[in-house]
Amino acid sequence: MHILCVDDDPLVRNVTCDMLRDLGHKVSETSNGNQGLSRLRQTGDAIDVLITDIRMPGLDGLRFAQIARGDRPNLPIIFFSAYAPVESPDEFYSIRLQKPCSLGALDAAITKMASRLTPG
Structure with missing residues (x-):
């Protein structure tokens, strides 16, 4: 899968991207939401999952x-945070992971x- 990882902390972003690559995924990365939005719009439907701080x-x-x-x-989003839980905007297409x-x-x-991307 092609995953876009967005995190302002370079150490966290690098470790997360390395983990994603170790899992066999293609990874694009940006350091903030504006860059992430630009990348999403440039790549169209090529991004399968978004991971964002x-x-x-x-x-x-x-x-x-x-x-x-x-x-x-329907873009699947994984919210990645070290802080207290927050409500996900859409429970079907998003989840939260603790850093x-x-x-x-x-x-x-x-x-x-x-699994939520595949029909059935």
């Missing part, structure tokens, strides 16, 4: 996801999102 300066992850969903209503997470937890979240 929630708290970022400027365009935060929740607002970024809301705008992205305006373009792609830091294990490789297994990340893989399970992506598998869960991928």
Whole structure:
């Protein structure tokens, strides 16, 4: 799958992207919501899953996801945060992972999102 990872912390973003690549995914990455939105719009439907931090300066992850969903209503989103739980805008097409997470937890979240992409 092609996954877009958006996180303002370079260390967290690098580790997350490395984990995603270890799981066999193609990864694009950006450091903020505005760059993420631009990347999504450039790649069209090529992005299968979005992983975004929630708290970022400027365009935060929740607002970024809301705008992205305006373009792609069924885009699976994994909210990745070290902070207290927040409501997901759409429970069917989004889930929340606590930072830091294990490789297994990340893989399970992506598998869960991928299962929602397939009909049936």
